[in-house]
């Protein structure tokens with residue numbers, strides 16, 4: 323059998339990136355300031371400038387970014403937050419963490435994202451925030467979502483953990499909402515070498531809140547203005563992120579190039595449903611998701627050929643054991659449930675070689691007998 327092909331692997335792409343990262347780490351070590359030092363401050367400025375937002379506040383991870391942003395927007399007990407049922411568990415967990423009620427909404431059948439239409443069915447007088455997730459790397463249709471929020475007088479928090487650098491009608495993800503949460507988990511499109519995250523916003527009150535809340539609520543050293551937590555972006559991770567940010571557009575372009583190869587090669591293959599992008603909505607392919615009713619058999623077949631794949635996500639949020647108390651039942655979200663049973667994520671990462679990708683393509687075609 324051939325060498326196993328991983329679903330994801332870190333590669334030195336663009337060539338020389340690993341050396342640049344190591345140099346940045348060496349410099350940060352030599353700088354001898356390891357918490358909220360110059361690397362964090364510079365990364366915050368550079369990331370905010372890249373996105374075109376007022377400020378970025380570096381935090382410990384993407385989950386904390388969601389929690390801190392929700393708190394900063396004043397979400398708490400008695401409030402409802404509308405979010406998609408088809409997402410990573412962090413999104414719903416964060417809403418519960420701040421004591422609010424997560425209200426789940428179906429994804430759109432074609433884009434797999436929350437839309438104004440699906441969200442609007444769940445808006446009540448208690449809704450404080452709508453929380454769209456730019457899933458798999460495709461931007462949500464933001465015009466309609468922003469209009470809905472404006473009309474209803476509610477705030478928008480973007481979960482941008484899968485879509486760094488993606489644009490919608492010329493504006494970058496993270497610049498639409500009252501706030502946005504980013505994760506820099508290593509495998510994300512912009513990834514650190516460990517956990518890291520950021521809250522971004524153009525609202526000065528949200529920025530001020532996040533800067534204090536991530537650091538025990540301190541307005542200055544030993545001056546606690548409120549109860550907070552410890553969720554600071556690590557200085558060494560910030561040094562890594564500064565290097566990677568310079569390559570983010572190139573990394574995304576490579577993901578998009580690889581996606582185009584799959585889209586071209588796999589069209590008209592069996593009953594496969596390939597990713598569709600809505601007009602104006604960039605896709606930066608954090609995940610290349612295909613769908614087939616033979617998903618489980620296809621996944622086993624590929625594994626026999628030494629090709630590893632993943633499923634995002636096999637069990638929808640409302641059917642997770644931890645979340646049954648929310649009161650949803652099987653059958654409540656037919657679109658999300660269908661996505662859970664048919665979705666398969668193919669290997670797609672910067673540095674994936676042409677030979678490796680063609681191996682995946684040929685194996686998928688062979689499974690469908692052509």
Ligand SMILES: *Cc1c(COP(=O)(O)O)cnc(C)c1O
Pocket residue numbers: 383384385386409410412413455481483484505506507517518519
């Ligand atoms: C990765 C991810 C998160 C959480 O990020 P962590 O850094 O792992 O805490 C939140 N939401 C979505 C959609 C994600 O993909």
